[in-house]
Amino acid sequence: MNRRNFLGCAAYTGLAAMLPGTISASATNFTSNQDNELDYHIIDNLRFTSVKLSYPRLVGKNAQLGIHGHGPTVTLCTLSTKQGASGIGMLRGSEEKAEEIFNQIKGKKVSEVFSVDSGVTDLSQVFDIPLHDLTGVILKKPVYQLLGQESPIITKCYSGMVYMDDVDIKDNRKAFDKILEECFYDYNRGYRQFKLKIGRGFKWMPAEEGLKRDVEITHMVNRYFPDVDILVDANDGYTVKNFIRYLEQLEDISIWWIEEPFRETVDDFTVLRKWLNDNRKRNTLLADGEARPDLNLALEMGKKQVLDVYLEDVMGYGFTNWRKLMPRLIENGLQASPHNWGDYLKTIYTGHLAGGIGNVVTNEGVTCFSSDIDFGFNRVENGVFIPSSSPGFGVTLLE
Numbered sequence: 224m225n226r227r228n229f230l231g232c233a234a235y236t237g238l239a240a241m242l243p244g245t246i247s248a249s250a251t252n253f254t255s256n257q258d259n260e261l262d263y264h265i266i267d268n269l270r271f272t273s274v275k276l277s278y279p280r281l282v283g284k285n286a287q288l289g290i291h292g293h294g295p296t297v298t299l300c301t302l303s304t305k306q307g308a309s310g311i312g313m314l315r316g317s318e319e320k321a322e323e324i325f326n327q328i329k330g331k332k333v334s335e336v337f338s339v340d341s342g343v344t345d346l347s348q349v350f351d352i353p354l355h356d357l358t359g360v361i362l363k364k365p366v367y368q369l370l371g372q373e374s375p376i377i378t379k380c381y382s383g384m385v386y387m388d389d390v391d392i393k394d395n396r397k398a399f400d401k402i403l404e405e406c407f408y409d410y411n412r413g414y415r416q417f418k419l420k421i422g423r424g425f426k427w428m429p430a431e432e433g434l435k436r437d438v439e440i441t442h443m444v445n446r447y448f449p450d451v452d453i454l455v456d457a458n459d460g461y462t463v464k465n466f467i468r469y470l471e472q473l474e475d476i477s478i479w480w481i482e483e484p485f486r487e488t489v490d491d492f493t494v495l496r497k498w499l500n501d502n503r504k505r506n507t508l509l510a511d512g513e514a515r516p517d518l519n520l521a522l523e524m525g526k527k528q529v530l531d532v533y534l535e536d537v538m539g540y541g542f543t544n545w546r547k548l549m550p551r552l553i554e555n556g557l558q559a560s561p562h563n564w565g566d567y568l569k570t571i572y573t574g575h576l577a578g579g580i581g582n583v584v585t586n587e588g589v590t591c592f593s594s595d596i597d598f599g600f601n602r603v604e605n606g607v608f609i610p611s612s613s614p615g616f617g618v619t620l621l622e
Contacts, residue, residue, distance in 0.1 A: 260361050261334035264304040269325040271318055272299045272311075272620055276566045276591040279408060283388040286422025286460025291386065294591060295566055299620065302353040304333065310357025310615055313568055315541055316349040324349050333358065339369055342543030351542045352572060352616070359615030367610050370546065370579025378577040379585040380608035381416030381454055382409035383564055389440070390427045402440055406448060412590055415606025416452040416479065417444060421469070422460025434465065438472045445476045452479035454585075459483050459514060463491045467498050480508035480532065480585075487511045487520065492529040508532050508584065513562045516540075518548075525557035532584055537561035537573050549582050558584040567591035571601045571616055574608040597621055 275296050282291040300321060303309040314321050328336050328347060336347040337354045339362075347354060359366050367375040385405055389398035406417055419440060424433020445453055455478060457466065466484045485491060492509060499507050510532035512521045516539075524530035533552055537545065545561060552559055559582055563569035567589050577583035586608045599617035602609050611617025 257339055257362055258334060261337065261339075261358065262332050264306050264308055264333045264357075264361055266302065266325075266328050266331055266333060266336070267305040268301075268303040268309075269321065269329075270301040270303070271321075272301065272595070273297075274299050274593060274595040274620075276568075276593050276596075278384065279412075279590050279592070280384075280405065281388070282384060283386045284390060284427055285386055285420045285456070286425045286427075286458040288458075297566060297568065299596070300350065300353050301620070302350055302357055304357070304361075308357060308361050310353045310355070310360055311618060311620060312352030312356050312572075312616065313538055314349055314353075315351050315538060321349050333361065342546050348541060348543070352538075355542060356615035356618070363614050365578075365610060365612050365614060366575040366616055367578030370576070372579045375575075375578030375610050375612075376581045377607050377609060378574070378583050379416060379452075379606060380414065380570070380574075380588045380603050381418050381452070381585050382406075382412070382414040383418050383587040383589055384409065385417050385444075386420045387423055387427065389436070390423055399440070399443060403443065403447060406444055406451075409590070410448065410451065413603040413605060414588060415450065416454060416585060417448070418454040418456050418482070418587075419444060420458070421455050422457040424465075425457075425460035430465075434469060437469055441473060441476060441478075453477070454480045454482065456482035457484045459486050461485050463494050466495065470498070470502070470504070475503075478504065478507050480510050482510040482534070483513060487517075487524065487530070489520075489524055489527060489529065492524055493527070496529045508558075510534055510560060521557065522551065522555045525552070525555035528556060530557065532558050532560050534560055534562050537563055537569050537576070542572060542576065545576055546580065549580050553582055558582055560585050560587065563587035563589055565589065567598060568596075568618070570608065571598065571610070571618060574601060574610040575616055577608070578610040595621055 273296055277294040281293055299311050300314050301309050301311045336344050337358055343351050343354050355366050359369055388401050392398040421437040423436050424430040461484050463485055508531040512534040516535040521530055521533050561573045563573055570588050573586050577586055588603055597619045599613055600611040601617055
């Protein structure tokens with residue numbers, strides 16, 4: 224029985240009690256019923272599928288890296304049970320690692336490798352996403368409900384695709400028009416936050432010319448899109464001194480957040496935070512932790528109130544690990560915004576994490592299209608990400 228047939232099988236034993244509006248048992252019995260369902264399902268099959276994801280445009284350079292391309296090809300794993308349920312998702316590791324771990328968990332109950340309360344076991348980390356999806360399918364619940372929210376916490380979502388696609392265009396007017404064209408496209412896709420890549424003078428343009436272009440692009444986007452939050456991301460392409468020079472030329476433009484202006488240290492971020500506080504930008508968020516993440520440093524910076532948002536990758540750090548990390552972030556004064564760059568699947572995963580737990584200040588949107596996968600009812604609309612209410616992450620392969 225395939226995933227879709229399983230979802231549509233109303234006669235499947237025991238699932239009627241899980242349907243919305245039919246729950247009459249106490250919370251204790253409800254939890255017990257969930258456990259019983261996961262006990263009933265035995266892991267039986269593993270399959271890999273190569274999926275092509277396409278960006279709506281060629282994505283160019285950031286301060287550090289060259290052309291990012293037209294979109295990735297990713298490997299999705301389908302993990303199935305003897306009883307006909309299946310969950311799909313990206314792997315945390317290689318196919319070889321997944322096959323090795325699958326040989327150890329084949330024949331086990333889903334409940335032996337996954338807990339609704341705490342996520343995957345240490346052994347099954349490679350299947351973090353597929354097991355969350357599989358459990359949602361078995362229990363007929365979207366992942367955000369597995370995490371504790373009957374209705375999702377709705378979170379802002381920014382376009383993370385406004386790269387430096389101007390730097391290789393010789394005609395100055397056409398260079399600026401290119402960025403505007405991309406912003407209009409993203410606005411029409413439902414985004415009301417744009418993250419502008421800056422730091423052109425680090426590698427791709429002469430330093431002063433690059434700084435000038437960063438300032439001009441920021442002014443232009445603010446002028447054409449007054450209802451959009453502007454986020455900037457320098458990918459560690461500035462020094463403290465030059466980044467403050469950039470900010471000084473923005474006049475009264477409100478910057479919603481600053482990401483990776485330079486390699487993070489307590490001292491340098493303290494200087495930047497003081498400047499922001501002294502120059503009517505106290506509400507600007509400082510975000511870091513994507514490149515070479517140092518969680519302990521981030522926690523220290525959060526405590527000292529010089530860092531606001533932690534960014535480690537949703538797949539690199541792991542969905543279950545993010546679930547466990549959130550209370551520590553809150554305790555240290557930090558919000559989250561897991562790094563999603565690469566594909567829209569990661570935007571979906573973070574959307575359900577935010578929807579079920581909260582403390583995610585905004586979600587990185589990576590618009591993708593595919594003839595291999597159906598993203599379901601997960602969507603960006605009027606500036607926010609709305610997670611699908613379908614079981615699991617609401618994503619299906621197109622067979």
